[in-house]
Amino acid sequence: MTKLAIAIDLHRCIGCNTCALACKMQNNVPDGMLWNRVLTENCDIYDGAEGIYPNLTRTYLPLACQHCENAACQRVCPTGATYKDDKGRIEIDYDKCIGCRMCMAACPYNARVFNWNEPVRSTGFNYGDARVPVRHKGVMEKCTLCKERTDAGEEPRCVQCCPTDARIFGDLDDPNSEISVAIREHGGYVLLEEKGTKPQVHYFES
């Protein structure tokens, strides 16, 4: 089996948002939403800090679909539009999505975004990878783990563009893959482990 995944080194994440915009570009993500966003964890201002000056800490947390092994979104989708594919990615078949947003309510990570309106792009044209299908109003979308790129053996765009090499992409089912080795070496954690969703996106601090 193949279980494609991403591991993110939070120590190397400088909160630059390059991954967020790279994803937006690659996937033709319309205005008003992002598939991949970066949070300053537990702060209400970006680049904020936890604690009281000068005893401060800060974590930049890039957040997108966690491609859970036990995906809540997939379970609740009434039409099977959200599915786990043979490479271990959670994908959406836009033609099957009826826009009920059950998956959105079910996702503990707020990873999904919905086309509430007909998508608008301030460029006036569709940018990004030509292989990425265009979505219309009324369908759910989210990180596909760059399906079109990873199917062709390329890295996801966020991984390719990360200026600090904080992201590792690979197959969790291959014990010798860079990602498996990194997770073994650094330990790390998954988000909301207690929910039992078994995310395939891992976070660690080198």
Add this chain to the structure above:
Amino acid sequence: MAQANEWHRGISRRGFLKGAAGVAGLAGVGAMATTGEWLAPAQADEGAASERTAFTYHNEHCLCNCMLKCTVRDGRLSVIEPRPNEDNRFHNVCLKGISEIQHIYGDARLQSPMKRVGERGSGEFEAIAWDEAFQMIADEFKKCQDSYGKDSLWIQYSTEASQRFTPLLAPLLGAQAGGMNGYDMGQGNGQGQAFGWDGMFAKNTIWEWPQAKTVLLVNCNMLETGMMWSRAFFDAQKAGTKMICFDPRFSATASKSDEWVNLKPGTDPAMFLAFAKHIVDNELYSVDHLLAHTSFPFLIDAQTGEVLGEMRDSVDATTGEPTQVKAPYVWDEEAGRAVPFDTEGVHAALEGSFEVDGRACVTEFTRLKEDLAEYTLEWAEGVTGVAADTIARIAEEYAEGPSVICNGVGGVDKIGNNDVAGHAYALCASLTDNYGKRGTGCGIYAYHVTPYNAMMGAWPLPEGAGAAPSPMGFYDMVQKADNVHAAMFFGDIPTQKAANWAKTREWLESLDFVCVADIYQSSVCDYVDLVLPVCSKFECQDEVGGVKNANGYILQNQKILDPLFEAKSDFYIEKGIADAMGMGNLYPENGEEFARALLTSEDPQMAGITLEKLFEEDGAVKLVGTEDPLGPEVGYELATPSGRQEPYYENMIEWGQAFPQWEEPNEIYADNPLRDKYPLAFTQSRSRFRVHSTYSGAAWIQQLYEPHIELNPVEASSRGLADGDQVEVFNDRGSFTTKLRLNEAIQPGTAYMAESTYASQLGGTLMQSVSNDQLNERGYALPYGPMIPFNDTLIEIKKAGE
């Protein structure tokens, strides 16, 4: 195929019309097309999706010069990605690069030449044809130069709007081309002389950091501002290098460093002077090093401080003229007398008072000890707010080495005592043998990181052509009387390169003619007579829009797109003006001819690098013989007069800064009575969301970052302010309005704002309205002139409209 069809449905005409309706025209410019309208006709051609790729380099202004691969589909820039490069260090793009997908088509683009029709500042313009614009410039330039002399015309270039080919207009017209910077070289001013620098950059590279044990990051937020070099930061950290970040604010870099030192703004010199004293007091130096590589044993007059030595005949390196240089004396302990420092077999005394030719003298080291006397750890704690034992421990870690001091050009670089800071770094580095050998060094590291530079060719200019010397920098021109009567700026120089906007504006209004060429409608556009639209870095008329040496490569700007709207590249704008002035024949025919001239060089590093080769190699060719990423070791043979490290600056005796001496900042010093009125020290600095004002208009970046000023929550309640309030930031110089955000990362007593945002995003006000423009007189005696103390600014904040 199904997907391809879907694609075309996606860009239906309807989508475009909708886009057009949503895009507002530029303020007050009725004749301008909206982006949507302009883009619409191209859609008439609905053939099969055609894709092509081309290569360029980008973000020169942050000096990262990312090599980019661009995909153009149906004539639109669709994908920007790092150009594949087996050298991972140069496989880069950041959010700003990617945001260009939208930015270059965005609302902020200048679209056609525009002539002012209302008052200056009214923002009323009408679109005109290029020919008319060129003629207007030609007439105004001639009128100005005929009336007031050639040097009455000022033509200045910024990195954003001018670019890829060497500017020729100022030299051809004999105009002034801008004098000293007035920024970015503040610490360099005090640092360089010790090591014989010709600039402010470190002489080795960031790739040496893994060999360092400690790196002191001083006013350097490199993980935001020079993001491409952040790999080097983390790789060094992984290799065990300890990063210690000095910043009043808990910056991104501070949060990733091993230690954050939250000193008060403008107190960096005090910190480093205390380091120096602690190092000297505890003998954390190697006497052998000081005797062998530094000027510390040199003898100086105990009264005047003059360096004693014998005059020797020499030849001036630049002019080739015979000259005399001083060979400083040291005290030979065995011979019991002063001898030139380079005397064979000399046993120089490091310390002591002696008498030479009847003059009482001491060694520089002895003088240093006297000079440092008051800079105790406790004193430094009082000034910097950092605990004495922390200062002592860091001094010890630094002295142990190998250590690096990496400074940026924010923070103290824009505070009145910046040169003292730089001088103190050099002093510490020299004292502790942290300069010259691998894993040591000081200066700016996080920019333009390469040990290799090639001498590129040039376009030949006629005999005698050359820019007029600028007697003063832009910062001075706005304050003092000068002979400039007309100006042309490529990029928004007036709001970026001078503090105190009210004065800058006065100066602009005193001019007979001002023209700005820019890519975007930056803040200054409203205040000029003529605005010209410049191509973004993705557009050019010719197949090649520029070639450049950076990062150990020759980089090529291939054509990605034809010029958008009516924009022209700066090269063709210059050429158009030159044509109208009857000098067009002095320009290269086109970009290709210019590029070939620049690639014609004797430099062996450029051997075999031709235009064809650049196309073949996707727009970047590594310089020949530059395989070693580190380059040669800096070593101990320097370009100083003695060839040694010379932290004692004889030329600064009259300023009391032969060795660095603590000096308060110009305005933000603790006891300034002005603090009663304006209690907050205001720092502007670069963030990852801007390169100066550029990207202010990028919608994708606007989505991530909204301009705002930040305060620590403790500063808000006493002022009756709350998070998200619209506030007025003010002092006696002026004011601007913005949004207030509260952030625990900001030092109490200070206010922080990411620099340079368009006036249109601050309710028509400018951040530069409050910034301090009082130059330190000492600056004129320094190699790079006085620096604008942008961050040496006290302000107060209140709710807007109160």
Add this chain to the structure above:
Amino acid sequence: MSKAKIAYGVLGVVTLIGIATWIYQLMGGLGVTGMNNSNSWGLYIICFMFMVGLSAGGLIVASSASVFHVTEYKKVALPAVILSTVCICMAGMFVLIDLGGIQRVWRIITGPNPASPLFWDICIITCYLIINIVYLYFMTSKKPGAQDKVAIVSRFALPVAILVHSVTAWIFGLQIAKEGWYSAIMAPIFVASAMDSGLAMLLIALAALRRAGVFEVEQKLFSSLAGLLATCIAVDAYFIGCEVLTMAYPGAEGAQTLALMTSGPTAPFFWFEIVCGLAIPFCILVFSRNRQKTGLVLFASALVVLGVFCKRCWLLLTSFFEPNISGANGITLGTQAAQQSGANIWTLTGTYAPTWPEIVIVIAVFALGVLAFMVMCSKLLPKR
């Protein structure tokens, strides 16, 4: 013109306005509502839960009449089932109106995911509707033996009625993502609040029918039903009490969610439900003297119905308020305002306010429901 005709006219016009607004929503997308990526369900789903609940009371009363041989309830079985049928249709309409891609709704039939509670819900609501219709058919049938068949149908109707509320509850109660929803007691609570609100609604409907002179209800039966309502309120309050205690006691995450309910943006709804939806009506109806007074019973019933509506509001919205993973800049809204400019795309917490198209559509569905109820009553109830 008779009052009834005026009422038909007004309700018809409101319905037409609603249909026009719905078409507007279909053209513009769900962006015309106040929903967004941070709070992805709103008034429509609140009304869906509410209507499913309201439909319960009727059917449960009607079917208990047969199942448990409570003969006196048999008299009101027919209006009860009419009410139930109308309410469940309205509930179904709210689900469909809430879909972003209604043109692909057939995908549920061609490729259902049996694990989805929403799929269960669609199945069970369809079942429920069919049972209601069959029920109505036999109840109004003049054929011999129809009454026996009513008894048979009622044996299915009762468990299906309980299931329909349970499944609706499971749409929420099985979601581990939302602290405020994920609870085993969600289904019993839904059944209990369905029973009290449904019964209260039935009482209101009966009073209205009596007032309109369409259908006569004895005061004794009315009071007896009010007594049953008091019991249901008590059961509902008990379940809510269990839930709140379980959330509060460990002082952990549940307590935070509870704090949001009791003092956050949805607190007014919470307190209205507790005070006006449970405490006051119970205190009124617990005294048999009060149960004799139609006015007081109606007042209490109205409070119960409103209270349960408020409960749907806080139950749904509170769990959207705080994202599990918090931090700036937050969640991208995806709304029209977010499409338009700058930093408007973000929200740190769930944010929602219904827009006018949403409200108009909801009012129209209610108008259509009242209209349908009036028409069905006039057609199906025995003429006096």
